[in-house]
Amino acid sequence: VALMDSEGGDSGIVAVFENISELEKMQRLDAWKEVARRIAHEIKNPLTPIKLSAERLERKFGPAVADPVFTQCTGLIVKQVEHLQEMVREFSTFAKLPEVALTRDHLEPILREAVAVFSGSHTAIRWTVRIEPVPPVMLDRVAMGHALSNILLNAAEVLAGQKDARVDTVLYSRKRKGRVYIEISDNGPGIKPEEQSRMFEPYYSTKRSGTGLGLTIVKSIVTDHHGHIRVKPNEPAGTTFIIELPTARSEA
Incomplete structure (x- = not known):
């Protein structure tokens, strides 16, 4: 903003600076929460049937299959699905953090x-x-x-x-x-x-x-x-x- 003296001439400038870094951080955080919500939604649904199918295969065919690779693979599938489920829970927690009651x-x-x-x-x-x-x-x-x-x-x-x-x-x-x-x-x-x-x-x-x-x-x-x-x-x-x-x- 330009300042004018009594005769209409320039006498100075007033500059106002506003720190918007915190606002930008909050906007980025909200954007990341939306990303987390979508990831959790897309990944969550197929995980349960994948895990149940692997467990069912192990129960039905595990005792009859001599090759230990079968049991190792079904066990690995279950373990990795559980890891993904934990990640989904963390995504969901981040996306839906409830308001605190102080x-x-x-x-x-x-x-x-x-x-x-x-x-x-x-x-x-x-x-x-x-x-x-x-x-x-x-x-x-x-x-x-x-x-x-x-x-x-x-x-x-x-x-x-x-x-x-x-x-x-x-x-x-x-x-x-x-x-x-x-x-x-x-x-x-x-x-x-x-x-x-x-x-x-x-x-x-x-x-x-x-x-x-x-x-x-x-x-x-x-x-x-x-x-x-x-x-x-x-x-x-x-x-x-x-x-x-x-x-x-x-x-x-």
């Missing part, structure tokens, strides 16, 4: 429960939890539990087969900032600098298998809680995820 609650029991599940199923990994007294936050128990489980699952998969594997979880607060923090750290191979900025993008994954939606779902849930999530290298090795949530008082 209530005043405490994070400690949700965090302890999530870690307990993985410590029981992944006994080769050492799981630690350190809880500091923290104020309540506004949260959806189911959604936040899902987010924490996705991060812990990511750590468990990264650490598979590693000696002296460990995952350390810390819950603490910064009263002056009115924030509560959850840190989940592993001592795995870590992430490259160029990967760090893309960790939460839809369909981006550093793993050979998977949809690349797990951390995207986590970010969406944390954002719905008016929080933030970031990732950084863990010292001396591994990765740390940090979830930051406003306390119930500061949120109010």
Whole structure:
């Protein structure tokens, strides 16, 4: 906008800049959700009859076929279909993430429960939890539990087969900032600098298998809680995820 002086001459310019990066991110996210919805719809329908047919072939002809390749192949079909079904469920979850219902609650029991599940199923990994007294936050128990489980699952998969594997979880607060923090750290191979900025993008994954939606779902849930999530290298090795949530008082 040009500014005019009292005599009608140019005296300056006013420029207004608007940051639309977040808007663009939301638009891309909505587009990816539509892609996920369509993929889930197209893939889901044929999977069940494929799996049932393979299982029926094994039951009917398996005992009579001497060649072990038959059983190996039918078993492989069933296993791969189950893998595809899990991918479809993840696509559906991403495409139909429900709105969170935030209530005043405490994070400690949700965090302890999530870690307990993985410590029981992944006994080769050492799981630690350190809880500091923290104020309540506004949260959806189911959604936040899902987010924490996705991060812990990511750590468990990264650490598979590693000696002296460990995952350390810390819950603490910064009263002056009115924030509560959850840190989940592993001592795995870590992430490259160029990967760090893309960790939460839809369909981006550093793993050979998977949809690349797990951390995207986590970010969406944390954002719905008016929080933030970031990732950084863990010292001396591994990765740390940090979830930051406003306390119930500061949120109010």
